[in-house]
Amino acid sequence: MADEGARRENMVASHLLKAVQQNEQLPFMKTKPFGSRSGEHVPAANIGAMRLPRDTDEAVALIRHAIDSGMRYIDTSRGYSDSEWKIGLALQDGYRDRVLLSTKWSPWITAVQPGDDASSGCVRRRIEESMRRLRVDFLDFYQVWNIGTPDHYAQAVAKGGMVEGILKARDEGLVRHLGLTSHDSPENLMRYIGEADWAEVILLTYNLLDTRYAPVLEAAHRKGIGTIVMNPVGGGRLAQESAVIQRLAGSVGAISGADLAIRYVRSNPSVDTLLCGMTRLSDVDDTLASVGRGAFGPDALAEIDRVISGIRLKAGAFCTSCRYCQPCPAGIDIPAIMNLLSDARHWGWEQESRRRYLALNKPRAEACTRCGACEKKCTQKLGIMAALREAQALFEPAQAGT
Numbered sequence: 001m002a003d004e005g006a007r008r009e010n011m012v013a014s015h016l017l018k019a020v021q022q023n024e025q026l027p028f029m030k031t032k033p034f035g036s037r038s039g040e041h042v043p044a045a046n047i048g049a050m051r052l053p054r055d056t057d058e059a060v061a062l063i064r065h066a067i068d069s070g071m072r073y074i075d076t077s078r079g080y081s082d083s084e085w086k087i088g089l090a091l092q093d094g095y096r097d098r099v100l101l102s103t104k105w106s107p108w109i110t111a112v113q114p115g116d117d118a119s120s121g122c123v124r125r126r127i128e129e130s131m132r133r134l135r136v137d138f139l140d141f142y143q144v145w146n147i148g149t150p151d152h153y154a155q156a157v158a159k160g161g162m163v164e165g166i167l168k169a170r171d172e173g174l175v176r177h178l179g180l181t182s183h184d185s186p187e188n189l190m191r192y193i194g195e196a197d198w199a200e201v202i203l204l205t206y207n208l209l210d211t212r213y214a215p216v217l218e219a220a221h222r223k224g225i226g227t228i229v230m231n232p233v234g235g236g237r238l239a240q241e242s243a244v245i246q247r248l249a250g251s252v253g254a255i256s257g258a259d260l261a262i263r264y265v266r267s268n269p270s271v272d273t274l275l276c277g278m279t280r281l282s283d284v285d286d287t288l289a290s291v292g293r294g295a296f297g298p299d300a301l302a303e304i305d306r307v308i309s310g311i312r313l314k315a316g317a318f319c320t321s322c323r324y325c326q327p328c329p330a331g332i333d334i335p336a337i338m339n340l341l342s343d344a345r346h347w348g349w350e351q352e353s354r355r356r357y358l359a360l361n362k363p364r365a366e367a368c369t370r371c372g373a374c375e376k377k378c379t380q381k382l383g384i385m386a387a388l389r390e391a392q393a394l395f396e397p398a399q400a401g402t
């Protein structure tokens, strides 16, 4: 059985390589409708440009490799360091015509200049600036970035606000389509997508560790809003060695945790496309190979849900690394510690987590003054202060109880 799995795996990999070398369209990368509102089409996996390689030449080569492999939609942001600038270089030499280019901004995530706000005039400046950085004369998609609260939503849709500004840019041919991204509660998101007749696409987190937005994806899909999934591999966690995940992957015929994760997201019919976070060439090839292995059938999905919901039930809510709790006045990298704790507690990565905890170059859990500021901002309503005490006890046993 294992030999047969390896043989099929090699066949897929060699077919993939040949097809990419010949610049053929891979059959599983044929495009499908990107919701009905946009009228666009996208393949199953696309380019998430948040963590491009530091080296510009490497980043350009990676983006072009992804496009040559059949990826078509590029997701970036004004706030992703120099990502827009690197993409602008990669899209020279005819690559621009082969992609749907999307960027995003909001003043509550990245104030580029003092006084930046959610007005139509300000978003217009940010759109024009992104176009310059990307070296393009129009954007295919522009998204209101990370609507995190009802107040953000109200600011975006207010008269004279961001949405009005983006719609005006669309009327003038600078932007072709609008969308939004969010980490807000599923309940609030249901309201936003019920009202936002301007939204053609939505970008949300969804993976087998975090399925909170499954009903939102379904509702958006029903309304004809194109659905894009970020973090399909749980911010990389599902790709780490874990006996729990490995066992689960093996039981449903997946070859690794990352393969399990990608195929799980692909199995949701409400998901139009997922973003492949790209740092190495293998990120593209591995994602495409997983997409090529196909979605899971009902029995495999039931088994995955049975195992994961058992773990979830035990664990409660997870940190999504949204970083809304930052900065901590004591300088603690809260999401880093929350995730290390969760990895150790629920997924069996205790030794590796302790090693990474002790290697943190920021103040560790013992620096917490219990001011409570983080818990007020936590999008998942997590008991951060108690979790930090637990991390201290688990990773620094000598200090437990001090």
Ligand code: SF4
Residues within 6 Å of the ligand: 327, 328, 329, 330, 331, 332, 334, 367, 368, 369, 370, 371, 372, 373, 374, 375, 384, 385, 388
């Ligand atoms: S309670 Fe602790 S971790 Fe949270 S913001 Fe205050 S010092 Fe930082």
Ligand code: SF4
Residues within 6 Å of the ligand: 318, 319, 320, 321, 322, 323, 324, 325, 326, 334, 335, 338, 377, 378, 379, 380, 381, 382, 384
């Ligand atoms: S602790 Fe809460 S606010 Fe902070 S990153 Fe995690 S989920 Fe987000």
